[in-house]
Amino acid sequence: MGIEVVVEGLTKSFGGQNIWQDVTLTLPAGEVSVMLGPSGTGKTVFLKSLVGLLRPEHGRVLVDGVDMVGGRERDVYEVRKLFGLMFQDGALFGSMSLFDNVAFPLREHTRRKESEIRRIVMERMDMVGLVGSEGKLPGEISGGMRKRAGLARALVLDPQIVLCDEPDSGLDPVRTAYLSQLLIDLNAQIDATMLIVTHNLDIAATVPDNMGMLFLRRLVAFGPREVLLTSEEPVVAQFLGGRREGPIGMSEEKDAAALAREQDRASAPRPDGPRLLAPQLEPSPGLPPRQGALRRRERVLGLLDTLPGAAREAVLRGRTAPVRAPGPDPSPAPGHPPAADGVRP
Numbered sequence: 001m002g003i004e005v006v007v008e009g010l011t012k013s014f015g016g017q018n019i020w021q022d023v024t025l026t027l028p029a030g031e032v033s034v035m036l037g038p039s040g041t042g043k044t045v046f047l048k049s050l051v052g053l054l055r056p057e058h059g060r061v062l063v064d065g066v067d068m069v070g071g072r073e074r075d076v077y078e079v080r081k082l083f084g085l086m087f088q089d090g091a092l093f094g095s096m097s098l099f100d101n102v103a104f105p106l107r108e109h110t111r112r113k114e115s116e117i118r119r120i121v122m123e124r125m126d127m128v129g130l131v132g133s134e135g136k137l138p139g140e141i142s143g144g145m146r147k148r149a150g151l152a153r154a155l156v157l158d159p160q161i162v163l164c165d166e167p168d169s170g171l172d173p174v175r176t177a178y179l180s181q182l183l184i185d186l187n188a189q190i191d192a193t194m195l196i197v198t199h200n201l202d203i204a205a206t207v208p209d210n211m212g213m214l215f216l217r218r219l220v221a222f223g224p225r226e227v228l229l230t231s232e233e234p235v236v237a238q239f240l241g242g243r244r245e246g247p248i249g250m251s252e253e254k255d256a257a258a259l260a261r262e263q264d265r266a267s268a269p270r271p272d273g274p275r276l277l278a279p280q281l282e283p284s285p286g287l288p289p290r291q292g293a294l295r296r297r298e299r300v301l302g303l304l305d306t307l308p309g310a311a312r313e314a315v316l317r318g319r320t321a322p323v324r325a326p327g328p329d330p331s332p333a334p335g336h337p338p339a340a341d342g343v344r345p
């Protein structure tokens with residue numbers, strides 16, 4: 001089972017530039033979380049801080065009893081092996097075959113025999129649907145295949161925590177829909193704690209158990225998906241609605257005059273009406289139920305009294321109207337509609 005990641009009061013700056021401050025959240029064990037935020041708000045910096053590749057100046061990141069910020073280098077190095085990292089471009093070595101790319105962490109960090117390495121690599125290639133392409137070079141395959149190869153490589157060391165940085169960047173909507181399903185399927189199979197950084201609203205609406213958002217140097221929100229998806233917080237609602245109206249401007253924050261002009265127009269009816277929750281994806285047929293989703297159900301029911309009214313209703317309703325924002329159907333499994341809450345009965 002994945003392990004939880006506890007972030008407490010994290011603050012990171014580069015020189016005089018503060019990226020974010022006092023970020024506190026917990027990634028629950030084995031659950032899938034998404035971090036949203038406009039470009040440049042420090043999402044990648046956050047991922048790198050979790051794994052100890054960047055060291056924030058304040059706060060702690062506790063993983064398996066080790067503080068990835070202030071812990072001893074040796075301990076941080078050991079705990080880093082619990083992580084699987086998938087970077088935006090797949091970060092593959094261009095001169096190596098997909099097989100060698102995926103095998104790389106095993107050859108680098110373990111003393112396994114080649115026969116064993118082959119078995120593990122082919123298993124992971126199978127999980128991401130790349131069997132048959134293992135001899136190809138990264139330059140010979142599509143962007144979507146490179147992403148999946150990057151994901152296979154992130155999985156070879158049996159990670160308990162998987163961090164994915166914009167796994168959808170550069171993918172068309174159909175490939176993104178397949179990727180969403182793949183992320184849920186992987187979670188069902190390996191029960192790892194997952195954090196996905198994305199701008200993609202379909203992924204945000206259908207994949208995670210929990211969502212967070214960074215904006216203007218702070219964590220605006222983090223919690224169960226129902227909380228953010230029903231949030232009236234202007235920044236969250238604007239971002240999830242994909243609208244120009246709201247506090248987020250082209251270069252991060254709108255000036256006061258622009259906001260005031262918008263508020264004058266605010267009496268006009270909103271084009272998108274009330275927001276309803278899209279159903280969360282469930283694992284493809286034949287896969288086990290997600291243990292993280294089962295644990296989450298208990299956890300969120302325990303939190304019910306602390307949730308805002310709309311989120312509480314959404315949790316209790318469980319099955320909300322299957323209304324989605326315009327876009328492709330994210331479920332690639334024909335004839336197999338997803339459960340509303342991602343949890344099998």
Ligand SMILES: Nc1ncnc2c1ncn2[C@@H]1O[C@H](COP(=O)(O)OP(=O)(O)OP(=O)(O)O)[C@@H](O)[C@H]1O
Pocket residue numbers: 014019037038039040041042043044045046
């Ligand atoms: N090593 C570094 N040294 C100095 N500044 C950095 C470094 N890494 C990131 N930054 C700065 O931190 C800020 C946040 O960058 P980051 O890549 O985390 O944003 P992001 O939210 O992931 O953006 P996007 O959604 O566009 O990928 C940027 O202003 C960037 O220039």
